[in-house]
Amino acid sequence: MDRRPTKVYRLGEFVERATFADLSNSAREQLELRILDAVGCAIGAVDAEPPLRIRALVADLGGAPRCTLFGGGRTAPDRAALYNAALVRYLDYNDSYLAPGETCHPSDNLGAVLAAAEYAGCDGRELLTALAVAYQVQCRLSDEAPVRRRGFDHVTHLAYSAAAGAARALGLDAESAANAMAIAGTALNALRVTRTGALSHWKGLAAPYAASCALEAALLAMRGITGPAEVFEGNKGFEDAIAGPFEIDWSKEGLDRVERTIVKRYNAEVHSQSTLEGVLELKAMHAIDPATIERVTIDTFDVAYHIIGGGEEGGKTSIGTKEEADHSLPYMVAVALLDGQVLPAQYELERIRRADVQRLLRRIFVRPDEGFSRRFPAEMPCRITVSTADNRFHAIEKRDYEGFVTRPMSWAAVATKFDELAAPHADEALRRELRNAVRGLKERAPVAELARLLARVGVGSQPNESEE
Incomplete structure (x- = not known):
């Protein structure tokens, strides 16, 4: 790669110089919490x-x-990254980051970074550092170079972040790390059609695919393969073709962005979280019988309206699959009112297609509110109004939810979520070992120890993968 200070080379310098000492105690704790949350989603x-x-x-x-x-x-490594990342992402229950023009799932990086760390023989501190690098890169690109309005998906940023995290775990120098990101960034530009209209399996698999390819890019760079030095600012590069001009001074960046990511309380698209908390609070406060509901009106911020409320990314009342259901605010609100919860069970096909939820979701109306839109992403504001057959009206307004930056989840709360998700596939003893292993990553335990525990998770009949 040309050693002139191109943008990707300066980003490579950031990757190379990152160390565990750069992580604050709070960032270390939040990284461990995010890993436990992601592993629970995967199991x-x-x-x-x-x-x-x-x-x-x-x-x-x-x-x-x-x-x-x-x-x-x-x-x-790349195949392990694909499969493990697909597990993390599939339920759509892993963490998120909200920028003014972009939303991403930073734990989508975990599959690639973990595979790179295991391949390189890293310890827990090296894994945490590499994952922090990936979080920082993806979140800062979301802040400064959003791509959604130009027709590209947030997975486009993941190409750079997963390559950066993998490069750090592999111990690559600035030049090789820059080449890894240049290769991945040139090759992996995902289209937003993934999340518009009728949704397919690719909604949950676009990120794992990009992450596994980004790891392969890092492995190629480790062996001397070069990528376009001006991937960001060059003719027909990322700025020219996709994002427009942007500036990030990587010499001044830390490793703290993980502290601004958020954890999902409900198994639902992230912009629905405060609405679902409000709906369930309203149902409990007034003992609302869903059979009596005439209409539910949800006033929300424009991003939620456009992505899951029936705005520019398509209607949200024709629901027949899991992928459509967890990106439909009417469905998620309807099933929450009926079942009193939104967990993986609420996305079983039999539940999605049942007449009660299909009937109720068509009584739910979503509309954007300019005032709420101005408050996002610092808040996740909404107002829910429920009218019932006896001419009663119940309303509640929310500004956040448990798991948001302003009301972060504790380790105990995330551990409870982990146990609920993992219990069908890991007994109490294994879950305890996994919790302790994640909590102890900062003590230099080998990544291989965590991997051995994850190998013990039960998946029923096992394919005949190669064993050492």
Whole structure:
């Protein structure tokens, strides 16, 4: 790569110089909490059909047994990253980051960074540092170079962040890290059609695919393969073709962005979280019988309206699949009112297609509110008004939810979420070991120890992956 100070080379310098000492105590704790949350989401998805199909493909293709698959078996790093990241992402229950023009899921980086760390023989501190790098890169690109309004998906930023995190775990120097990001950033520009109209499996798999390819880019760069030095600012580069001009002074960046990410309380698209908390509070306060509901009106910020409320990304009342359901605010509110919760069970096909929820979701109306839009993303404001057959009206207004930056989840709360998700596939003893292993990453425990525990998660009948 040309050693002139191109933007990607300066980003490579940031990757190379990052150390565990750069992490504050708070950032370290939040990284461990995010890993536990992501691992819980992954374990909760091990029997889901799309990840099982990926696992079968990995078993069929084989690969050098260098990295661990959650649930047992070993394969090549990029294939382990694909499968493990698919598990983290599938339920759509992992963490999020809100920028004015972009929303992303930073724990989408975990599959690639964990595979790179295991491949390189890292300890827990090195894993935390590499993951912090990935979080910082993805979140700051979301802040300064949003792509959604130009028709590209937030996964476009993940190409750079996953390559950056993998490069840090692999111990690459600035030049090689820059090449890794240049390769991934040039090759992996995801289209927003992934999340508009009729949704497919790719909604949950676009990020895992990009992360696994970004890890492969880092492995190529480690072996001397170069990428376009002006991937950001060059002719037909990222700025010219996708994001427009932007500036980030990476020499002044820290590793603290993880502290501004948020954890989901409900198994639902992130912009729905405060609405769902409000709906459930309203139902409990007034003992609302869903059978009596005539209309639910939700006033919310414009991002929520456009993505999950029926705005520019398509209608949200024709719901027949899991992918459509967890991106439909009418469905999520309806099932919350009926079932009193929004968890993976609420996305079983039998539940989605039942007449009660299909009928109620058509009585739910979402509209944008300019005042709420101005308060986002510092807040997640909404107003819910429910009218019932006896001419009664119940209303509640929310500004955040438990898990938001202003009301962060405690370790105990995330551990409870982890246990709920993992219990069907990991007994109490294994869950305790996993919690302790994640909490102890900062004590220099080898990443391989965490990987061995993740291999013990039960997924039923195992494909015949290669074993060392």
